[in-house]
Amino acid sequence: MLAMQLAALAEDPPGAAEALELVTAFDEALANGLGRLDERGTQAIIGLAGAVAATPLGDRAGEAAEKVAAGSVAGEHLTALAGARAALLGAVHDALLTHLDDSLGRTRAPWPPAPAEGSAAGAGPTAQAAAGPGSTAQTAAAVGGAGAAMGNLLVGCRSWLHELAITGWRGVGHDLASAADQAIEAVLAEPGLRRLAVLTDGLAGELRASSPVAAMEKVPVRRWADLWTRAVLLSEPDWLGTPEPAELVSGRLLILGVDVHEHATVVQAQVHAVLESAGGEARVVRAAVSAGKVDTIVGPAIWSLLEGYPVLTGALAGGRSVEITDMPLLGGGDLVWQEDRAAPQGAADPFATARVMLAGALAPATPPLDRHPARIAEPVFLEGYTTAKTGDRISLDGHDLAVAVDRLPSSGPLTPKLMATSTACVGLLRWDAGRWLLQPLAIQATVKKQPVEEHTGAWAQGPTDPKVVRSLARAGDAVTVLRERAGRLLRR
Amino acid sequence: MTADLTAWEQSSVTRVVPPLEPRKLAKVPFVELADGRLQGVVSSGSDIERVYVSSIAAGTYAYNCSTNNNRQCGGLTGYPCKHLRSLVDEAVVQYGIERVARYLRVPDPDSTDAGELRRSMLEGQHEPAPAAVVFSRFLRHLAYLELPATTAPLPELHWFPASGAVR
Known part of the structure; x- marks a missing residue:
């Protein structure tokens, strides 16, 4: 990336801020619960539905907003509102990614158009066919009886998600946070539903650890609304019917x-x-x-x-x-x-x-239903920059870029300190909370006058740093210990 | 009207649950703060086939220790047994003492006197508690390791970045 590209990137694409404002208002309403909306909350859902009025979602979102505002919250209404929120964030994703491509001069493949009605079977391999037998692709089992069985598994997750929306994050306590445990366990057992399973399990874990949420100083309103929205959409039976080409x-x-x-x-x-x-x-x-x-x-x-x-x-x-x-x-x-x-x-x-x-290199398109700013992870190369002492910011000819040092995993040798000494970096461009960030994947640096190179995946077959090897050995192998316990206790 | 939201509240990838510290799992394979208790599973020192389920309730510090078949631990003689002490020690390693103290509602959880906090957690009375629930949660926990690995992309995990490199 060049300084000039970085400067171009820093400008906000038009319309994104306005769209995000509507999303934020909805997220606040969701935090307080859609079951008892105040004036501001009512405005928020009407505003959200209004933003998609001209789209194919318009009628359903409008009707949903009307019904929810009147106090009658049904599952289909929540799904329509989740769809409207996802569409709005999808548009923000598209604006950001187009802006990124323009700024960096990157060429992106178009999304393959849906095969014409009736020719789907002969239109080449889909994820379903390509992934082979026993595949765990979400799309793999949307056929016949298997689809119906999975549909039943979805009901438990869906009703929990609906209850969360009606109650609002601020009303969540231990009981509601754990209410989906059995439903999630059932979904986890079905490989075709892995995406929904890991998502709802992650959300439930956070709600459990945060209960009672009313005691939290601040609520992660955007994050939980994001997770809720995607979970609602993934638990729609129709999602299973759209294999990725x-x-x-x-x-x-x-x-x-x-x-x-x-x-x-x-x-x-x-x-x-x-x-x-x-x-x-x-x-x-x-x-x-x-x-x-x-x-x-x-x-x-x-x-x-x-x-x-x-x-x-x-x-x-x-x-x-x-x-x-x-x-x-x-x-x-x-x-x-x-x-x-x-x-x-x-x-x-x-x-x-x-x-x-x-x-x-040709960049890939994002599948339409996955479009969201958090999904942007665009590989870039930077060099010749200066770094902040803490490693959390780099500067290229006076143009700053924040570094997502909190995304450096403890499973690899790359640290904020190393980032601070780096001179070149391969990373991912991310976008979160209104700004672009660089997530480092590999760096070149000079440590004690020696050139060093570190990668987040350097320990993928075990750590190479003797200090880390020793501390791992002291703690014992967690995976082996737990597998031994599982082998002894699980099948009795 | 939304200008008062902080960047943290508007972040999609905010870290909500603090990361756990690595610890030795052989003696106490399972510890959790759940159901209003610090609870976990402690391996028997003498019989590799046997485990104890130990728990301490938030607020009252009422404690219990029994085998997973609900046979009371022989070490409970009016005082917490060694399994309960191990449970507290390992919970403190895993979560940090402040988080454990806060969950158990020990007064002044930010206190720097770790010994005093630890004593408080262990000064309740024995009160029978069902072991089966905790044990089945432990089995469910272990079952995650049996899930087949997959190579279909899980795009939702973009919301769950790994973190924690601080060395």
Whole structure:
């Protein structure tokens, strides 16, 4: 990224602030509960519905706002309002991403249009077909009886989400926070519903830890409204019927870095990379692997949960490229990772990849229903900047960019201190709470006059820092201890 | 009208639950602050097949320790047994003493006198409590490790960034 691009990026896209103001008003109403709206809350939901009036959602959102304002809150109304909120944030996402592409001169693939009615079966592989038998793609089982069984599982989650909306975050106590435990357990057992399961489990965990919410000084209104909205949409049976288009791809995968996600009961390592096909065409892709965990598995220990993917973790730890053959690539730029279609290759420097290939690589479109500013994670390369002492800000020719140092995972060697000494960085551009941020994935720095390079995925096959190895050894292997307990106690 | 919301309140990726500290799990594999109690599962020192369910109630500090089949722990002789002491020690490592003290409603949870806070938590009376609920929560906890790993993307996890690098 150049200083000039950074300067262009800093300007807000028109309309985004106004749209977010409507969202914030709705989020405040949701925090107080849609079951008993005051004047301001009523205005907020009418404002939200008004913003989508000219869209296909208009009629349903308008009717929902009217009914909810009159005090009659039914599930379908809440779904319509969640849809309106998602549409508004989707528009903000689109404005931000277009602005990013314009500022950086990035080319993005268009979203594949939906196949024409009736030709769906013959229109090439979908996520469903591409992911193969036993797939865990959300979309994989939206057929026949399986779909109906899953529909029943959704009911429990949905009624909890409705109760939360009616009560409002500020009315949530221990009982309501835990009321969905059984429903979530049932959804977790169904691989096709994993997205909904990890989302509702994460939300429930936060509400449990925050109960009674009335005692909280401040409520994370945007965050919980985001999670609620997505959960409401994911628990709609119709969501299952929209498989993401997919194609089979081959080529050399050049890794840029890994973004680690986790809450108490799940971990996901999402690799960002450039895929170079035989014809020399390059595009930006991602590959994610995830596993269930518990809250006591923290830091570098999380990698042992992903040991079933040695090619991917080996490439991260060893700084190698990977040759992939006929791997499914979803329309949103996500490879559905399959170890047996991946072969480790020689060393590949992420800085060289970022420097040489990133600017010309085709960026993927975001699937329409996933569009939200929090989903923006655009790989970038920066060098020649100065850093704040705390590492939380960089400056390029007088143009500042905040660094998301709180997104540096304890599972890797990259720290705010290292960031503060860095001279070059491969990272993800993020957008949150009204500003752009840089999330570092890899840095080059000078420590004690020696050049060093660190990556968030450097410990993907175990820590390499002797201090961390010793402290892990002292604590004992959490995963092994718990698996032993599980083996002894779980099947009795 | 919304200008009074802080950046924290307008953030989508705000951290709500503080991260846990790593700890040795062999002796006390499970600790949680839930259902109005500090509760957990303590491995028996003598029998690898046996575990104890120990709990301390918020507010009253009423304690209990029994096997998962509800047989009272032999160590409860008018005082908290060693399992309960281990439970408190490990909870303090995992959550930090302030968070445990706050949950148990110990007066002055910000006090720097950790010994005093710890003594307060253990000065209640024995009161039978059902072990089965806690034990089944522990089994549910362990079941997460049995979930098959997946490679379908989970875009919702963009809301749950890993954090905590402070070394």
